[in-house]
Every structure is written in C-alpha cells, then in structure tokens.
Amino acid sequence: MIYDADYIVEEKTIVRLFEKNGKKAIRHDTTLEPYIYGLAEEDISRKLSTICAERRGEKVCVKNVELVEKYFAGKKRLFHKITFRHPQDVPSLREEIKMFCKIFEYDIPFVKRFCMDRGIVPLEHIERNPLKVMSLDIEVLCHGAPNARGDPVIMISTWGERGKVFSWKRADTEYVEFCKDERDMFERFFSFLQEEDPEIILTYNGDNFDFPYIEERCRILRIKNAFLDNLAIKKRTRGSEASMVGIVHVDMYPIMRRTMSLTRYTLEDVYFELFGVEKKDIDTGLIPKYWEKEDTRMILAEYALSDAEATYKIGASFLPLQYELCRIVGQMLFDISRSSTSLLVEYLLMRHAFQKNEVVPNKGHGSEGTYEGGFVMEPRKGLHEHVVVLDFKSLYPSIIITHNIDPQTIDCPCCKNNVAPTGHHFCMKKDAFIPSILKTLLEKRGEIKKKMKSDEDKSLYFQQWALKILANSFYGYLAYPLSRWYSKECAEATTAWGRQYLKTIMESAQKHHFSVIYGDTDSLFITMGDANTDNVRHFLEEVNSQLPSPMELEYEGYYQTGLFVTKKKYALYNGKILTRGLEIVRRDWSKIARDTQKSILSTVLQGNPQTAAEIIKDVTKRIKNGDVPIEDLVINTQLTMPPSHYKTKGAHVIVAERLMEEGQEVRVGDIISFLVKKGKGLIRDKAVTYEEFVKNKYEYDPDYYIQNQVMPAVMRIMTAFGYTEDTLKYEKSEQKGLEEWF
DNA sequence: CATTATCGGGG
DNA sequence: GTGTACGATAATG
Numbered sequence: 001m002i003y004d005a006d007y008i009v010e011e012k013t014i015v016r017l018f019e020k021n022g023k024k025a026i027r028h029d030t031t032l033e034p035y036i037y038g039l040a041e042e043d044i045s046r047k048l049s050t051i052c053a054e055r056r057g058e059k060v061c062v063k064n065v066e067l068v069e070k071y072f073a074g075k076k077r078l079f080h081k082i083t084f085r086h087p088q089d090v091p092s093l094r095e096e097i098k099m100f101c102k103i104f105e106y107d108i109p110f111v112k113r114f115c116m117d118r119g120i121v122p123l124e125h126i127e128r129n130p131l132k133v134m135s136l137d138i139e140v141l142c143h144g145a146p147n148a149r150g151d152p153v154i155m156i157s158t159w160g161e162r163g164k165v166f167s168w169k170r171a172d173t174e175y176v177e178f179c180k181d182e183r184d185m186f187e188r189f190f191s192f193l194q195e196e197d198p199e200i201i202l203t204y205n206g207d208n209f210d211f212p213y214i215e216e217r218c219r220i221l222r223i224k225n226a227f228l229d230n231l232a233i234k235k236r237t238r239g240s241e242a243s244m245v246g247i248v249h250v251d252m253y254p255i256m257r258r259t260m261s262l263t264r265y266t267l268e269d270v271y272f273e274l275f276g277v278e279k280k281d282i283d284t285g286l287i288p289k290y291w292e293k294e295d296t297r298m299i300l301a302e303y304a305l306s307d308a309e310a311t312y313k314i315g316a317s318f319l320p321l322q323y324e325l326c327r328i329v330g331q332m333l334f335d336i337s338r339s340s341t342s343l344l345v346e347y348l349l350m351r352h353a354f355q356k357n358e359v360v361p362n363k364g365h366g367s368e369g370t371y372e373g374g375f376v377m378e379p380r381k382g383l384h385e386h387v388v389v390l391d392f393k394s395l396y397p398s399i400i401i402t403h404n405i406d407p408q409t410i411d412c413p414c415c416k417n418n419v420a421p422t423g424h425h426f427c428m429k430k431d432a433f434i435p436s437i438l439k440t441l442l443e444k445r446g447e448i449k450k451k452m453k454s455d456e457d458k459s460l461y462f463q464q465w466a467l468k469i470l471a472n473s474f475y476g477y478l479a480y481p482l483s484r485w486y487s488k489e490c491a492e493a494t495t496a497w498g499r500q501y502l503k504t505i506m507e508s509a510q511k512h513h514f515s516v517i518y519g520d521t522d523s524l525f526i527t528m529g530d531a532n533t534d535n536v537r538h539f540l541e542e543v544n545s546q547l548p549s550p551m552e553l554e555y556e557g558y559y560q561t562g563l564f565v566t567k568k569k570y571a572l573y574n575g576k577i578l579t580r581g582l583e584i585v586r587r588d589w590s591k592i593a594r595d596t597q598k599s600i601l602s603t604v605l606q607g608n609p610q611t612a613a614e615i616i617k618d619v620t621k622r623i624k625n626g627d628v629p630i631e632d633l634v635i636n637t638q639l640t641m642p643p644s645h646y647k648t649k650g651a652h653v654i655v656a657e658r659l660m661e662e663g664q665e666v667r668v669g670d671i672i673s674f675l676v677k678k679g680k681g682l683i684r685d686k687a688v689t690y691e692e693f694v695k696n697k698y699e700y701d702p703d704y705y706i707q708n709q710v711m712p713a714v715m716r717i718m719t720a721f722g723y724t725e726d727t728l729k730y731e732k733s734e735q736k737g738l739e740e741w742f
Numbered sequence: 743c744a745t746t747a748t749c750g751g752g753g
Numbered sequence: 754g755t756g757t758a759c760g761a762t763a764a765t766g
Contacts, residue, residue: 034755090755107755139753146753209752237757239751253751265751284753340759366758482758581761586749588763640748648746648765683764712763 001125003199004248005111005332009086015114018246020129020199026246032114033063034087036094037359038080038101040067047100048080055092060085062093071358072104074408074433079104079359104359108350115330116351122326122333127459133319134160134198135312138210139304141291145671148216152182154291156189157304159312160198165304171297175305183221186214190227198247200333202315204267204307205253207338211242243334250322250337252314258341259318263583271310274317280306320459324466341473342480348470349477349485352437364486371492374521375499377506379564381720383607384517386528387562387572388536392501393552394442394468395522396475399497400490401439402548405478406432407487420493421500434474434485441471442550498522505543505553512539518564525562525570533558561605565720573605584713587671591632592619593709600714609721616714616728623702623710633700634690636671651676651687659689676704683708 004018013034017027038048045065052061064083069076082097084090087110094106105113114120123131136158142151156166165171166189168179179185203210212233218224230245242249256262256270271279282290282303290300326336329347336344353360392398399405403418404426412427419425445467452460477483479491498521506516506524512535514526528535536555543553559572569581584597596619600612622628637652643660646653652672659666666672674687677698686701693700711725718728 036755084755087755094755105755109754109756111754113755137752142753144753151753203752205751207751213752234754238759251751257750267751287753343756363756584762586762588749638748646747650747650764708764 001129002120002122003131003333004246005114005120005122006245007087007110007114009088013085013087013110015111017120018199020131022129024197024199029114029118032110032117034084034090034110034113036082036084036090036097036106037068037070037104038082038097039072039104040078040080040101043067043078044100045080048082048097051093051096053092053096055088060089060092062097071356073361074358074430077359104362107363108360112331112335112347115332116347116354119330119351119355121330123323124327126323131199132160132197133200133202133312133315134158134193134196135202135308135315136206136210137203137304137307137311138213139287139300140213141288143285143288145669146213148213149220153185153213153217154182154287155301155304156185157301157308158189158192159305159308160196163305163309164192165301166192167297167301167304169291169297170294171301172294173298173301176301182217183223186218186221186223187225190225193227200248200250200315200319201244202311203249203251203253204311204314205251206249207242207251207254208239211249212240215242241338248333250315250319250333252311252318255318255322255337256314259321263579267307267310267314270314274314279310320462321465321469324459324462325469328463328466328470341469342477342483344470345473345477346484349434349437352433356433358433361484363484364481366481371488371495372499373495375502375519376521376567377516377519378567379518379525379570380515381564381566381722383604383609383721384527384562384564385560386530387517387559388526388528388533389523389556389559389572390505390526390536390540390553391523391556393550393554394471395498395501395551396494397438397442397471398551399494399501400474400478401435401442402551403493403497404428404430404432404435405490405493406430406434407485407490408432409435410487410489410493421496422489422492424489424493426493434478438471438474441467445471501547501551508543509539514539517562518570520568523556525564561607563604563717563720565716569716571601571605571717577602577605582716584716587636589713590635590705590709592623592628592705593713595632596710597713597717601717604717604721609718609723612714612718613723613728616710616718619710620706620729623705626699626702628700628705630675630690630693630700633675633705634673635675636673639666639668639670639672641668649684651684654684655687655689676701678702 001021002017002019005015007013007015012030015029017029019025019027045067049062049065052059062082063085066081068079068081070079090106094103097103138153139155140146140151141154158164163175165176166179166185167176168181168185170178179188215231215233218228232243234241257265262269262273268279268281280303287300290296322333322337325344326333329336329344330351331347350360409427409430409432410424414429415427416425418428445464448460448464475494478487480486502519506519509516509526514528516524516526518525540553540555559574561573563571571577571579571582584594600615603612639652639656643653643657651674655674656666656672674689675693676683676686677688677693678701679686683704688698715725
C-alpha cells in the first residue's frame with residue numbers, strides 16, 4: 001500500500017513510492033518519462049525533436065516526439081507526444097515548443113502525472129495497513145509575537161502510542177523528559193522521532209508555525225541531522241508548506257477550516273466543537289511566568305501535552321475522511337490534505353480524462369467578469385419562532401446531472417427543449433464528461449448509504465462524506481476561472497436553474513400557508529405557527545413528487561427561534577446558537593466590542609431584546625464615563641510592509657512610524673497594539689501605544705469606541721429589531737418600534 | 743461608491 | 754516544483 005511518493009533524478013527520473021505492506025519499503029519506478037502534448041495540425045515531429053534550450057548553463061533537449069491519436073473536447077485529434085529526460089526540462093523547453101504548435105498538459109507535477117497515468121490508488125488497503133500517527137506541538141518562550149531569532153523553543157510535546165513532553169527545565173511528571181538545554185531537547189526529540197518512525201506527523205498549523213520555527217531554531221543552534229536534511233519548508237504565496245521525505249506531514253488546521261463551519265478555528269474552539277468539552281487552555285502571555293518556577297512549570301507541560309493530544313484526537317476524527325479522498329481522487333495524502341475542493345475535482349477529472357484518452361484542457365487565465373449567483377431573499381427581519389429550514393439535497397450537482405450541463409453539450413443542434421433561463425441549451429443525448437462523472441459519484445454515494453444501514457464498517461461513513469464533498473464542488477469548479485474545465489456559460493446556467501427551482505418552491509410554500517422568512521441559493525426558512533411539523537412533511541412529499549430525479553428537497557431542521565438581520569446574516573437557536581455572518585472575531589476589534597456583541601446575541605435569541613438594549617446602553621454609558629479598563633480598548637493590527645510602502649496609511653502604520661523615529665525596533669510582521677485617545681482629528685492621528693497612553697495619562701476617545709467599535713458590532717444584530725443607533729446609545733432612553741416585533 | 747489593506751492559525 | 758492563484762471584511766479616499 002502506497003502512502004507517499006516523490007521523485008529523484010539520476011540517469012532516469014525515478015518515482016519513489018513509499019509503501020507499507022506489513023512493514024515499510026521504498027519502491028522505485030522508472031517507467032514514466034515526462035511528456036507534454038502538442039496539437040498536430042501538421043506533422044512537425046522532426047522540427048520538434050530538434051528543440052533545445054539552456055538551463056543553468058546546461059543544454060537540455062527534447063528527447064523524443066511521436067504522433068498519437070487522442071480526443072480533445074470529445075473530438076478525435078492528432079497530437080505530438082513530446083517526451084523529456086527530466087521533469088524540469090519541461091518548463092525550460094515549452095516556451096520554444098509553443099512557437100510551433102499549441103501545447104497541452106505542460107504544467108502537471110510529475111508525481112501527480114505518475115499517479116494518474118499508472119492508476120495509483122494511495123492508501124488502498126489502509127484497513128490492513130494502519131499508518132502510525134504521531135502529533136507534535138512546540139511551546140515558545142516569548143513576550144508578544146514569537147520570533148525564532150530570539151525566542152527559544154522550551155517544550156516539544158508529542159502524542160501517539162504515548163504522550164511525551166521534552167523540556168529543558170525540570171517539571172516533576174513522568175511524561176516529561178528533562179533535557180540539558182534547547183539543543184539537547186531538539187537532539188533527543190529527533191532521535192525519539194527516529195525510534196518511533198511514524199508514517200504521519202500531525203500538527204495544528206505546523207505548516208506556518210511549528211516546522212518553520214523548528215527549522216529556524218535549529219539553523220541558529222547549528223543543529224544538523226538527517227531529519228532536518230529531509231525537512232523542506234516551501235514558501236507559497238500565502239503561508240508555507242512543511243514536508244519531509246517519507247513522512248507525511250498533515251496539518252489539521254487547513255483541514256478543519258475546509259471541513260467545519262465555525263467562526264474561529266483555534267485548537268480550543270475546534271476541540272470543543274468536536275468533543276463537547278473544553279480543552280485545557282492557558283493565557284499564552286503567562287508562559288514565561290509558568291516556565292520560570294518549577295511548581296508552575298507543570299501547568300505548562302500539561303498544556304503542551306494537551307495540545308498534542310487534542311491534535312491527535314482531531315486527526316483520529318478527520319484523517320479517515322482524508323484517506324477516502326485520497327483513494328477516490330487518486331493523489332497523495334500530503335497534497336489532498338492541503339488542496340482546495342476545486343483542486344480535488346481537477347485531479348479527479350484529469351484522471352478520468354487520461355482513462356478516456358482525452359487531452360486535458362489548459363488552465364484558465366483569470367476572471368472574466370462576474371455573473372448572477374444563487375437567489376438570496378431579503379429576510380423578514382427580526383425574531384421568529386418555530387423556524388423550519390428546508391434545503392435542496394445537492395442542488396447544483398443534481399441540476400448539472402438533470403440538465404446535462406457540460407462544456408461539450410452546450411448549444412448543440414438538437415435538444416432545444418432543455419433550455420436554461422440564461423438562454424443556452426444543453427444536449428440531452430450525449431453522455432457528457434462532467435455530468436457522467438458526477439452521476440457516478442452520486443450513485444456510488446447512494447449505494448454506500450444503503451450499505452451503511454446493514455454494515456457497521458466505519459469507513460463507509462467517510463466514503464460517502466468524501467463523495468459528497470467532491471460532488472458539491474463540481475459547480476464551484478466550473479465557475480472558477482482558473483480551472484481547466486472552466487465554463488462561465490455552464491456555471492451561469494447552473495445558478496440560473498437553481499434560482500428558478502428555489503423561487504418556485506418558495507411560491508409553493510406560500511400557497512401552502514407557510515410564511516417564508518428567508519431563502520438563500522438552496523435553502524428556505526419557513527415558520528409554521530407552532531412546533532408541529534406534520535404539515536411540513538406533507539409539503540415536502542408533494543414538492544418531491546414533482547421534482548425531476550435526482551433533485552430533492554430535504555428537511556434540515558427545526559429551531560425554536562431564529563433572528564434574521566439582513567441577507568446572509570442570521571442566527572438560529574435550538575438550545576445552541578448557530579450564527580451566520582454576524583459575529584466579529586478578529587483581533588482588529590477591541591475586546592469591549594467583541595464581548596458586548598456576544599452577550600447581546602445570546603440575550604436576543606433567548607427572546608429578550610429589551611435586555612440587550614439595556615446592556616448596550618450600560619456599556620456605552622461606561623465608555624462615556626471612562627469606566628472601561630483600557631486593556632479592553634486595545635486594538636491589534638499587523639504591520640505587513642515597511643511604513644513607506646503604504647499608499648493609504650492606517651492608524652497602526654502611523655504608530656509604527658513614530659516608534660521607529662523614536663529609535664524603537666519595529667519589524668514587518670509585528671503586531672502594533674494601539675488605543676485611540678481623546679481629541680479632534682483623524683483616527684490615525686489619535687492612535688497611541690499602550691505605553692504612550694499610560695505614560696502621558698491620556699484619556700481614551702469615548703466616541704470612537706462607541707461609534708467605531710461597540711455600535712457597529714451590536715448594530716448588526718439590533719437593526720433587526722428596528723432599533724437605530726440613536727435609540728441604543730446612552731444619552732437617549734426612548735425605545736421605539738419594539739412591540740411590533742412580538 | 744471603489745480601492746486598498748488586513749485577518750486567520752501558532753506562542 | 755511540468756503548479757502564481759484564499760475569501761471575507763474593514764478603513765480610506
């Protein structure tokens with residue numbers, strides 16, 4: 001069973017397949033040569049085979065050219081199959097080749113190409129060959145943002161078959177291994193890793209934090225070993241990726257972002273959401289204090305261990321889904337765990353294209369203007385009771401299948417009866433590429449769900465989930481301008497049909513005397529007068545008998561109350577609060593704004609907007625009177641470039657410039673913390689650091705904190721009750737328009 | 743209103 | 754690495 005792969009170059013390009021069949025082995029495969037296709041409008045094989053270029057002072061040439069028959073967009077065409085000695089020769093030679101013919105499949109990474117062409121199914125027998133998983137996490141001694149240049153790693157925690165913490169100050173627990181110093185800690189940790197020899201290392205944000213940090217510290221400490229030689233931190237446009245040869249690093253953070261819908265994705269939040277219990281947490285500002293004394297160092301060790309354990313547990317819950325995605329898509333775990341769903345769809349389509357002898361279209365070039373998306377109804381604002389949510393089961397996939405939407409079927413000479421609201425029509429006779437793959441996915445999912453009723457096999461659940469994720473990503477893939485099968489017309493037709501179906505259902509719901517409160521793309525929110533859902537069931541049956549298969553409207557859930565503010569902004573309550581688009585969670589808001597918002601949202605959903613109004617008045621009063629602790633007023637913003645590069649300078653940039661003039665060290669990437677002091681003028685001219693604020697005994701600007709912080713945060717919620725800003729602020733006490741919402 | 747800039751996760 | 758590619762939201766002009 002293959003769990004990872006890479007390639008090296010000797011005389012030939014060698015794909016190394018990392019396998020586990022009982023025990024581990026590395027298999028070499030030299031059967032695939034790098035290649036691309038050139039459209040053969042005429043046979044120019046001889047010309048093409050002489051093309052050479054220079055790369056780093058070395059001459060590289062096309063290795064071979066042969067004529068092959070392939071399909072392109074469903075039509076038989078002749079292509080030159082152009083082979084190379086080295087994958088890296090492709091980018092060096094393709095520009096020159098492009099001068100003579102149209103080229104295709106010139107940008108497919110070699111190992112991915114190998115997986116598609118050889119029909120590799122990674123992790124095919126994972127139930128028989130369970131992979132050894134180990135999580136890791138580091139703790140850093142820092143004041144403010146951690147900086148690898150000066151702030152040492154103080155603990156490394158791991159979890160797997162056992163929990164272990166490496167620390168270079170004593171802590172009296174059996175799981176802590178005491179090390180002499182930081183260097184000794186790293187060395188012991190690396191040899192531990194070598195002994196354990198896991199196939200998978202799990203982290204939480206290890207791509208951007210733990211591994212880059214470890215690498216930098218080891219460089220500073222001049223530690224060298226095989227593990228570090230095999231560790232690669234690749235810079236991407238956004239963030240980085242940390243990989244090792246023969247060990248799959250899976251960073252759970254990006255997976256959780258894609259898989260769960262939360263407002264925040266800290267380890268603590270994710271853990272709580274998944275397991276319903278609070279994970280051990282500490283104020284990271286206190287780490288230096290805990291580290292200092294032997295009796296409190298335990299707290300730190302426990303925290304370190306709990307992070308590694310939580311990461312491991314999250315992995316145990318979500319790796320199976322990644323495994324299934326690997327098997328369906330046919331690419332390696334490292335890539336699958338970091339790929340957007342659009343990219344997963346692309347790998348899958350490319351593999352199918354190879355099997356059908358189709359040449360893969362080239363990537364799109366970028367945005368070609370926007371078009372209309374799903375229908376979003378302006379909600380009936382305010383608090384509603386007995387809310388039922390209905391949604392279309394896989395709306396876009398079922399539309400694509402039902403109407404056979406594909407770049408190859410668009411505007412055929414036949415089938416003029418299958419017309420989208422956009423005016424384009426689609427051929428119903430052809431077995432189209434994308435709809436047929438999509439149909440296979442949905443049918444497979446149906447079978448698995450059926451099987452799940454009698455079969456206990458847990459992997460079935462993850463199989464159907466993986467299939468659902470992929471199916472639901474096809475529309476986004478068609479609509480993504482950089483994708484290889486991008487088609488604005490197809491995407492547009494899909495959403496247009498979607499709007500038509502949703503509007504029809506909404507009208508129908510109204511005819512059945514439900515009150516429609518809100519609807520977005522594939523869902524509608526209705527109220528029923530009481531908690532009896534029988535009428536809804538009837539309505540669903542009737543609707544579904546009329547919808548073309550596989551389209552289906554489903555019952556999503558019942559909620560005691562629902563608060564609707566504007567399009568895309570609402571909250572539902574059924575013992576638990578579920579919010580969409582309402583909460584502010586970012587660090588560039590002050591604590592007072594965040595806290596106030598949280599408390600009024602909860603109050604409102606329990607049916608007490610008056611109380612919420614009182615809370616707001618009380619907070620604004622406290623701000624006016626200067627009663628708010630200044631810690632709650634601090635705003636943190638990152639300096640992302642040198643101050644002189646800014647075209648528009650925000651408050652934090654002005655503060656950073658002043659600090660630099662005063663000779664303080666301010667670096668790009670630093671978080672600038674500031675408060676807004678009382679006075680006239682622009683916000684940025686009133687921004688001062690915490691130290692300046694305290695030293696000069698400034699007063700804060702109550703108007704700023706009310707107008708720009710607390711009010712925007714709470715007004716998102718309170719406008720739904722007809723409150724205006726003026727009625728909520730401290731000065732006035734009038735509450736108008738309240739009764740009409742009840 | 744459009745344009746420019748920032749957030750996230752980690753300590 | 755035969756790969757450029759986040760998506761949402763706030764502040765400024």
